[in-house]
Amino acid sequence: MPTVKMTVNGKAVSADVEARTLLVHLLRDKLALTGTHVGCDTAQCGACTVHVNGKAVKSCNVLAVQLDGAQVTTIEGLATGDTMHPMQEAFRNNHGLQCGFCTPGMVMSAIDLVQGKPPLSESEIRAGLEGNICRCTGYHNIVKSVKAGAEAMQAGKGR
Amino acid sequence: MHNFAFHKPGSVADAAKAIGAASDGKIIAGGQTLLPTLRQRLAEPSDLVDLGAIADLKGIKAEGDGVTIGAMTTHAEVASSSVVAGAIPALAHLASHIGDRQVRHRGTIGGSLANNDPAADYPSAVLGLGATVRTNKREIKADDFFQGMFTTALDEGEIITAVHFPKPEKAGYEKFVQPASRFALVGVFVAKTKGGVRVAVTGAGQEGVFRAKEVEAALGANFSADAAKGAKVSADSLNSDLHGSAVYRAHLVSVLAGRAVAAAK
Known part of the structure; x- marks a missing residue:
């Protein structure tokens, strides 16, 4: 069996x-x-989205052996101790979820979408999240959350 | 998904050796089509040869009067490349609308072309711009490369290394997406080149990407959106399915060609 070595959430x-x-x-x-x-x-749905070398990818559509040596970040790797990532905090504050199943993927995609960019419009956020599907159709608050999370990240409260 | 032997060669020569030695091997680039195919057990290769560790296959450079893109360059890299945006903005625009964000971070130009999905975006740019596909054995002109749905001029085990795109005077790409899958119901790439106007259509043809000669003739006489929209496209060899009839697709070819001309830079 092949051995894979990678860094997951810093470990x-x-x-x-x-x-x-x-x-x-x-x-x-x-x-x-x-x-x-x-x-x-x-x-298709994007619930499995993680970051590989800083970029959002669907972890159900890549082999572990393809990523030998990669840096992987999952939803568990975003918080610093007890302090949530600003995007996680924004999803909580704006109730950016209904059943919550798609939320980890939404948060990982959202961070990748807004990182290092000037503020995005609502339609840019909607288009940018096309790889993530919410079966509850709770997009309204998800988009609100992403906007708020992006602003918090820009304000230097986050990364 | 059935198991397979996995190889990650460091050079194109080693990749060719690995694929040659496999009883029923497949090359994997970004894997965004191949992995779903394997998971549905529509293919059961004995070996997978991953091109992901071959540095020579990655990157974008200006070359002559055009751009050369390594086979393992991702859609996201093409979409954000200043070299591509400077020489052929329509190509950067096309790459930025393939699949979704996550897919664009893994999917590659070489993988897309070798697969030649009848609704993929890249084949229309390669055919529309009259690009050259470079492999580990030879150079193949776009007009010879695409040979029908999921079929190309590539020999068994032949590996795409790069694609060279000549810079057009102007080019544009517009697609009409199937609302659920987001694949192109019809996509049209229009290029005004020194050798004339080329119009390549994806999504519509029964045999995959093709050149719309009727639109090329109309635009050759008068390169305007109205001329493209006025061109009658035959529905004879176009797809008909629950998403749209052949006649509807034929109509979309003219309409999208018009939009592509209007957007051409």
């Missing part, structure tokens, strides 16, 4: 996996990081 990890193991299964089943969700399992 070096090493695991023996079958070649066919998807990143999301390594995260959930081997590393017990179950915040990353499997939604559609067909690479």
Whole structure:
């Protein structure tokens, strides 16, 4: 079985996996990081979104063995101690969720979308989140959350 | 997904060796189409040869009067490249609308072309601009590369290394997305080049990407949005499905060609 080494949420990890193991299964089943969700399992819904080398990708659509040596950040890696990431805080403050299943993917995508950019308009946020689907259709508050999270990140309260 | 032997060669030569030695091997680039295919067990390769560790296949550079893009360059990299935006803004625009944000971070130009999905965006740019596909064996002109749905001129185990796009005088790309899948119901790439006007259509043809000769003739005579919109496109070899009839798609080709001309830079 191939061995994969990567950095997950700042910690070096090493695991023996079958070649066919998807990143999301390594995260959930081997590393017990179950915040990353499997939604559609067909690479459409974005619930499994994590950051690989700082960029949002769907962890159900990449093999763990393809990412040997990569830096991976999951929803569990965003907070600093007890302080949530400003985007997480914004989702909480704006009730940017209904059932919450899509939320980890939404937050990871949102951070990738707004990071280092000038403020985005509502329509730019909506278009930018096209890779994430909320089955509750709770987009209104999600968009509000992303706007607020982006402002908080810009204000230097976050990263 | 069935298991397979996984190879991650460091050079194109080693990748060619690995794919040659496999009994039923597949090359994986970004994997954004291949992995869903494997997971549905529509393919069961014995080996996967990952091109992700080959540095020579990545990157964008100005070359001659145009741009050369390495096969493993992602859609996001093409979309945000100042070299591409400077030489062929329509190509950067096209790349920025492929799939979604997450897909654009993994999907590659080489993977898209080798797969030749009949609704993929890149084939229309390659054919529309008259680009050249470079492989580990030869150079293939766009007009010879695409040979029908999911079919290309690539030999078994032949590896795309880069694509060279000549700079057009002007080019534009417009697509009409299927609202659920976001794939192109019809996408039209229009390029005004020194050799004439080229119009390539994706999403509509039964045999994948094709050149719309009727629109090319109209735009050759008068490069204007109205001329494109006025061109009658035959519905004979176009797709008909629950998302749109062949006649509807034929109509969209003219309309989108007009929009692409209006947006051309």
